Amino acid sequence: MSREPERPLALIVEDEPPIRELVRLHLELAGFAIEETGDGRDALARTRARPYDLLMLDVMLPGLDGVSLCRAVRAEGPNTETPVLMLTARDGESDKVLGLESGADDYLTKPFGIREMMARVGAIMRRSRRAHVDQRPHREGAGSRVDARDVALHGDRREALVRGQAVELTKQEFDLLYQLAARPGIVFSRASLLQHVWSDDTYVTERTVDAVISRLRRKIERDPHDPELILTAWGVGYKFVDG
Numbered sequence: 001m002s003r004e005p006e007r008p009l010a011l012i013v014e015d016e017p018p019i020r021e022l023v024r025l026h027l028e029l030a031g032f033a034i035e036e037t038g039d040g041r042d043a044l045a046r047t048r049a050r051p052y053d054l055l056m057l058d059v060m061l062p063g064l065d066g067v068s069l070c071r072a073v074r075a076e077g078p079n080t081e082t083p084v085l086m087l088t089a090r091d092g093e094s095d096k097v098l099g100l101e102s103g104a105d106d107y108l109t110k111p112f113g114i115r116e117m118m119a120r121v122g123a124i125m126r127r128s129r130r131a132h133v134d135q136r137p138h139r140e141g142a143g144s145r146v147d148a149r150d151v152a153l154h155g156d157r158r159e160a161l162v163r164g165q166a167v168e169l170t171k172q173e174f175d176l177l178y179q180l181a182a183r184p185g186i187v188f189s190r191a192s193l194l195q196h197v198w199s200d201d202t203y204v205t206e207r208t209v210d211a212v213i214s215r216l217r218r219k220i221e222r223d224p225h226d227p228e229l230i231l232t233a234w235g236v237g238y239k240f241v242d243g
Contacts (some may be wrong), residue, residue, distance in 0.1 A: 007031055007032060007033040008031065008032050008033070008053035008054065008125075009032065009033045009034075009035065009051075009052050009053050009054075010027050010032040010033070010034055010035070010052060010053060010054040010055070010056065011034075011035045011036070011037070011043065011046060011047065011052045011054070011055050011056070012024055012027070012034060012035070012036040012037075012056045013036075013037055013038070013040065013043040013055070013056065013057045013058060013061060013066065013069065014036070014038060014056065014058045014061075014087065015038035015039070015058060015060070015061055015062055016038075016058075017038070019058075019087075019110070020036055020038065022114070023056060023117070024036055026114050026117065026118060027054075027056075027121070030118060030121070032053075032054065035052075038061070038062070039061065039062055039063045039064075040061035040062065040063040040064030040065060040066065040068070040069050041063035041064045042063070043057070043061075043064070043069055044064055044069055044072055044073075047069075047072075047073050047077060047078075047079045047082075048076075048077045048078070050078060051078040051079055051082065052079055052082050053082065053083070053125075054082065054083050054085070054121065054124075054125065055070075055073065055079065055082055055083070055084045055085070056085050056087060057069055057070055057084060057085070057086050057087065057104070058086075058087045058088075059086060059087065059088040059089070060088075060089060066086060066087075066088075067086075067102045068102075070084055070086065070102040070103050070104050071102045071103060073103070074102070074103035074170065080168070080170065081170060081171060083105050083124040083125055084103060084104045084105050084106075084124075085104065085105065085106050085107070085108060085117075085120060085121060085124060086100075086102075086104040086106070086107040086108070087107070087108050087110060087112075088107055088108070088109055088110065089109075089110045100207070100208060100211030100212075101211045101214050101215055103170065103215065105124040105172075106120050106123070106124055106208075108120060144156075144182075146178060146181050146182045148181040148182075148184050148240055148241075149181075149184070149228075149229060149240075149241055150162055150163045150220075150228075150229060151177070151181050151220065151229065153174070153177065153178050153181060153182075155178065158171075158174055160174060160177065160220075162219075162220045167219050167220060168219075169216075169219065170215075172197060172198075172212050173212055173215060173216050173219070175196075175197045176193060176197050176209070176212050176213070176216065177216055177220070177230075179193060179196050179197060180230060180238060180239065180240040181240045183240070184239075184240045184241060184242045185239060185240070185241075185242030186239055186240075187233040187236050187237055187238070187239045188237050188238055188239065189236055189237040190206035190209045190210070190237050190238075191206065192237065193209050193237065193238070194206065194208070194209060197209075209237075209238075213230060213238055216230060217230055228241060229241055
């Protein structure tokens with residue numbers, strides 16, 4: 001008798017039981033196995049103990065807020081690359097940007113529709129599957145190496161060295177840095193970067209590019225507020241320093 005394929009495992013971190021139950025129901029219908037908790041510290045312990053295929057994090061949580069939880073997950077442990085969908089009750093742009101800068105792949109503002117939720121889950125899961133199937137930095141050759149100013153990128157190993165020191169980057173961060181550093185001095189619009197790094201994902205916006213650039217600068221720049229490597233082309237987009 002053939003074994004049933006193992007279901008992807010999602011962790012729902014939401015302290016409002018009705019919302020948690022609603023999310024659980026529809027993720028189960030989509031084929032996920034579910035773990036759930038309403039406490040941020042319990043969620044942190046879980047994410048450090050085992051890998052998940054999807055994390056759904058509420059921003060406002062007892063014990064440890066969702067933004068801090070997301071940063072901790074991205075910093076170390078078995079879920080540094082796990083897709084994260086952030087849930088927020090606030091609709092302010094700063095709250096959404098804060099969630100994306102913490103390492104979330106996307107966000108949903110409460111109250112949200114189930115169709116939108118599942119569409120966003122589907123989009124970030126497709127990105128995750130592409131990351132595992134194709135470990136190349138976008139469309140370059142798998143063995144490509146890029147050396148630009150203080151940065152060395154190894155496409156085959158997906159390793160980044162900055163001033164000789166290894167830097168841990170998420171797939172989005174690596175792909176975005178590779179796209180820029182491979183063509184120093186060339187200005188890329190946000191729309192162009194979206195096309196190269198995120199491909200056909202509908203639920204990603206130009207604000208996501210800004211959030212990932214902000215995260216990259218914190219990791220590779222001496223002073224993220226006065227960047228020397230990733231420069232802003234005001235009114236257009238970004239470029240890697242030339243020369």
